[in-house]
Amino acid sequence: MATVDLQEVNKVYPNGFHAVKDFSLNISEGEFMVLVGPSGCGKTTALRMVAGLEDITSGVLRIAGKVVNDETPKERDIAMVFQNYALYPHMTVAENIGFALKLRKMPKANITSKVKETAEILGLTEWLDRKPGQLSGGQRQRVAMGRAIVREPSVFLMDEPLSNLDAKLRVQMRAEVQRIQRRINVATLYVTHDQIEAMTMGDRVAVMRSGVLQQVDHPQVLYDHPNNLFVAAFIGSPSMNLYEASMSDDAAAVRLGSQELALPAADRDTHPGLARFGGKKIILGVRPEHLPAANGNAAAEAADSTLVGNVDLVEALGSELMVHFTIDAHTVVAEGAASDDADSTARAGEGVARVEPSVKVKVGDRITFAVNTAGLQFFDPETELAIWD
Amino acid sequence: MGSRNRKGWRRVINGVNISAFFVTLFIALPLYWLIISSFKTPVALGDSPPQYFPSQFSGANYSQAFVQYDFGIYFRNSLVVTLISTALVLVVGTLAGYALGRLPMRGKFTLMVTLLMISVFPEIALIAPLYLLERQFGLLNSYEALIIPYTAFNLPFAIWILRNYMLGIPKEMEETGRIDGAGPLRTVWSIILPMALPGVFTAGIFCFTACWTEFLMALTFESVNSWRTIPVGIAEFGTPLEVPYGTIFAASVVAVVPIGILVFIFRKFVISGLTSGAVKG
Numbered sequence: 110m111a112t113v114d115l116q117e118v119n120k121v122y123p124n125g126f127h128a129v130k131d132f133s134l135n136i137s138e139g140e141f142m143v144l145v146g147p148s149g150c151g152k153t154t155a156l157r158m159v160a161g162l163e164d165i166t167s168g169v170l171r172i173a174g175k176v177v178n179d180e181t182p183k184e185r186d187i188a189m190v191f192q193n194y195a196l197y198p199h200m201t202v203a204e205n206i207g208f209a210l211k212l213r214k215m216p217k218a219n220i221t222s223k224v225k226e227t228a229e230i231l232g233l234t235e236w237l238d239r240k241p242g243q244l245s246g247g248q249r250q251r252v253a254m255g256r257a258i259v260r261e262p263s264v265f266l267m268d269e270p271l272s273n274l275d276a277k278l279r280v281q282m283r284a285e286v287q288r289i290q291r292r293i294n295v296a297t298l299y300v301t302h303d304q305i306e307a308m309t310m311g312d313r314v315a316v317m318r319s320g321v322l323q324q325v326d327h328p329q330v331l332y333d334h335p336n337n338l339f340v341a342a343f344i345g346s347p348s349m350n351l352y353e354a355s356m357s358d359d360a361a362a363v364r365l366g367s368q369e370l371a372l373p374a375a376d377r378d379t380h381p382g383l384a385r386f387g388g389k390k391i392i393l394g395v396r397p398e399h400l401p402a403a404n405g406n407a408a409a410e411a412a413d414s415t416l417v418g419n420v421d422l423v424e425a426l427g428s429e430l431m432v433h434f435t436i437d438a439h440t441v442v443a444e445g446a447a448s449d450d451a452d453s454t455a456r457a458g459e460g461v462a463r464v465e466p467s468v469k470v471k472v473g474d475r476i477t478f479a480v481n482t483a484g485l486q487f488f489d490p491e492t493e494l495a496i497w498d
Numbered sequence: 499m500g501s502r503n504r505k506g507w508r509r510v511i512n513g514v515n516i517s518a519f520f521v522t523l524f525i526a527l528p529l530y531w532l533i534i535s536s537f538k539t540p541v542a543l544g545d546s547p548p549q550y551f552p553s554q555f556s557g558a559n560y561s562q563a564f565v566q567y568d569f570g571i572y573f574r575n576s577l578v579v580t581l582i583s584t585a586l587v588l589v590v591g592t593l594a595g596y597a598l599g600r601l602p603m604r605g606k607f608t609l610m611v612t613l614l615m616i617s618v619f620p621e622i623a624l625i626a627p628l629y630l631l632e633r634q635f636g637l638l639n640s641y642e643a644l645i646i647p648y649t650a651f652n653l654p655f656a657i658w659i660l661r662n663y664m665l666g667i668p669k670e671m672e673e674t675g676r677i678d679g680a681g682p683l684r685t686v687w688s689i690i691l692p693m694a695l696p697g698v699f700t701a702g703i704f705c706f707t708a709c710w711t712e713f714l715m716a717l718t719f720e721s722v723n724s725w726r727t728i729p730v731g732i733a734e735f736g737t738p739l740e741v742p743y744g745t746i747f748a749a750s751v752v753a754v755v756p757i758g759i760l761v762f763i764f765r766k767f768v769i770s771g772l773t774s775g776a777v778k779g
């Protein structure tokens with residue numbers, strides 16, 4: 110059991126590439142910390158510095174309160190699960206799991222019992238004599254986990270451990286990894302580019318872009334109160350709709366193309382900073398679930414805070430409809446935030462709304478949304494920071 | 499589509515199989531000829547037309563090789579020289595291949611190109627200076643006389659094979675080893691070497707065959723009969739007036755056996771990719 114503490118850690122490669130910039134992060138005992146960001150953002154480098162596989166250019170790394178910058182991976186007492194598992198192909202599952210213990214010169218009988226115990230936790234008991242080549246992807250993944258947990262490390266590091274699995278297995282293993290982490294209750298740093306993994310698994314989530322940490326918080330806080338445009342766009346699926354907009358002179362309404370969206374006083378109070386943007390440009394963010402359809406509901410349609418769009422596409426998911434629509438405002442794309450599963454071909458004025466399946470809507474219709482203004486997000490177009498106070 | 503619907507015989511007799519049959523025949527026929535001739539009597543050897551399948555088998559040629567000539571000694575000499583050279587080449591080659599393939603170091607490219615140049619350098623151009631050198635150091639007529647140059651000549655190629663093999667091993671394997679607490683030598687021995695075994699066997703078989711069949715240096719550096727190796731020994735069979743073909747055939751068959759056994763035992767290592775299952779895929 111230990112904590113991990115990174116203070117202003119930098120990584121500059123010999124070729125001058127500054128991969129990680131002034132990175133500070135604290136992982137408490139037993140915490141499941143997910144480090145998420147688009148590919149190439151430096152998250153794996155950060156993880157590898159904690160592991161000791163990569164030198165720290167500057168800054169301080171503490172594990173269990175002790176500075177470990179210059180310690181070898183072995184001395185840091187960490188365990189790591191690699192994206193490609195890196196199982197020893199010539200060893201059986203039992204030998205793979207027990208290898209680290211063997212290197213520690215643990216007596217054979219102890220190794221056998223520890224390996225058995227670990228195999229039971231992971232449901233690998235009947236595969237102990239197999240070689241990795243004879244196992245399925247999910248089983249290999251579990252062996253890799255087993256190899257890490259058998260050592261009872263003080264820190265558990267995982268580098269995109271689920272990205273080689275197929276979609277269904279990934280969902281299953283997501284739950285399993287969490288279950289195992291709770292059970293061994295060790296500070297964990299988990300790297301992924303998949304924001305859904307980050308949201309579902311992390312106690313806290315650290316979002317990273319271009320080597321810089323953007324925000325660290327509980328998943329729900331990230332979702333509800335993103336610090337900046339990048340976090341807002343990166344977290345959530347489908348992602349937040351972002352439009353170029355401008356505030357009315359009295360800052361009581363938002364102009365979005367040819368439409369005007371009134372902001373109730375209560376919402377203006379939660380974003381007092383908006384007052385400074387009277388008559389100025391802002392970026393407006395609306396989550397798809399904050400755009401309920403008002404079609405057929407006269408009272409809702411007549412309300413001040415409505416938005417009218419043209420329906421381009423309707424995806425029926427059973428429990429809800431994903432309505433893709435267009436309005437006459439410019440869409441904003443946060444640089445680098447387009448995740449793999451996001452729609453990267455966003456056209457001007459496009460947006461997505463999550464709508465009740467009972468709503469009758471088809472392509473070509475005009476749709477009126479009764480905007481849930483409490484969920485609106487506002488960003489400064491210059492700094493890209495969220496506007497709160 | 500077509501190939502699946504073919505009738506049974508079409509599956510056996512098709513272009514690929516027929517070509518394979520003739521290629522095999524082409525390669526195997528001399529070997530067959532060597533083996534059956536080694537069992538023929540001197541008279542039967544001179545038959546015209548030749549006997550494609552001998553009417554009687556005789557072991558006389560074999561006993562002659564071992565009794566009348568010193569084939570036993572040559573065999574032992576060859577075995578000692580070849581095994582020690584191969585072992586040295588593999589030990590040094592594996593370590594060098596690992597260093598060149600996996601470790602960060604300066605001048606790697608220059609080193610690899612130099613090795614390549616050395617490995618294609620014609621042996622015959624070095625015979626004379628090597629002879630003088632060996633005479634100077636009193637190495638002529640000893641096992642070292644061949645072991646040292648054999649190791650040197652076969653190392654570059656072995657290093658190339660092993661280095662390329664090491665390059666294909668994912669770097670995560672070593673990183674996992676480091677995290678598990680394995681030092682550099684332990685990593686090479688317990689993780690890298692087992693994964694590189696197919697490469698080691700391939701290099702080993704090449705080196706073994708090269709040493710086993712080497713003629714020029716063996717002829718030059720070992721002038722005393724008791725130090726001769728098989729290729730030179732067989733060449734010296736007979737007298738200027740008589741060439742004992744049968745005995746030469748018999749000795750050659752015995753000489754081929756170790757290579758045959760070696761290839762047979764290790765074929766699956768050489769062919770199979772032992773790395774399967776290490777990582778995804």
